[in-house]
Amino acid sequence: MLTDYPELVEFLPCESPNEWVQWALENETLLLIDHAHCEKKAASTAMSLMYRYVDRENLLHKMSQLAREELLHFEQVLNIMRNRGVEYCHLQASRYADGLRKHIRTHEPAKLIDTLIIGAFVEARSCERFAVLIPHLDEEIGKFYKSLLKSEARHFEDYLSLAEEYAGHPIDDRIAFFREIEHQLIIEPDVEFRVHSGPPKAA
Numbered sequence: 001m002l003t004d005y006p007e008l009v010e011f012l013p014c015e016s017p018n019e020w021v022q023w024a025l026e027n028e029t030l031l032l033i034d035h036a037h038c039e040k041k042a043a044s045t046a047m048s049l050m051y052r053y054v055d056r057e058n059l060l061h062k063m064s065q066l067a068r069e070e071l072l073h074f075e076q077v078l079n080i081m082r083n084r085g086v087e088y089c090h091l092q093a094s095r096y097a098d099g100l101r102k103h104i105r106t107h108e109p110a111k112l113i114d115t116l117i118i119g120a121f122v123e124a125r126s127c128e129r130f131a132v133l134i135p136h137l138d139e140e141i142g143k144f145y146k147s148l149l150k151s152e153a154r155h156f157e158d159y160l161s162l163a164e165e166y167a168g169h170p171i172d173d174r175i176a177f178f179r180e181i182e183h184q185l186i187i188e189p190d191v192e193f194r195v196h197s198g199p200p201k202a203a
């Protein structure tokens, strides 16, 4: 499934643990609700970048398109939830995004570069997680997740290319720094299941 996106696979530090995949299948309702939150959050992150960096033309175009696509995904998840009688509710966010964001440097343009690199990791990981779940899901969700792969992979590329463009110098070291943090966040056990959680903590 991910063979169409070799750069994305190479970018990520590891595959999702099998224990996480099993956990997701046991928590389909939570998966859908948290997925809806993720799509909404992705749109909101893109919009806040558009507010903060009004002088970055490529960013404005790419983030505007991205925000629209994430909101469309949000509506698609809501439709599946409605079909299944799943009620939307507030959920505490997983430690994943904050675990990455707390390392964002505070001066510009470093702050922008770090934010874009994190965006690339979030998009790449989401794409990888949808891909590993697809073979195990029923037809409706499986088909939907398959349709998401292409756009999430493109979002990953957009974030990465913007980070490279605005850095103006190689960012391999900074990517490696965040890759190590992402790795820890993905393999360390978690208490609550989320789209971006680690595997379940042993009882």
Ligand SMILES: [Fe+2]
Residues within 6 Å of the ligand: 039, 042, 069, 070, 073, 148, 152
């Ligand atoms: Fe999305």
Ligand SMILES: [Fe+2]
Residues within 6 Å of the ligand: 042, 070, 123, 151, 152, 155
């Ligand atoms: Fe996305």
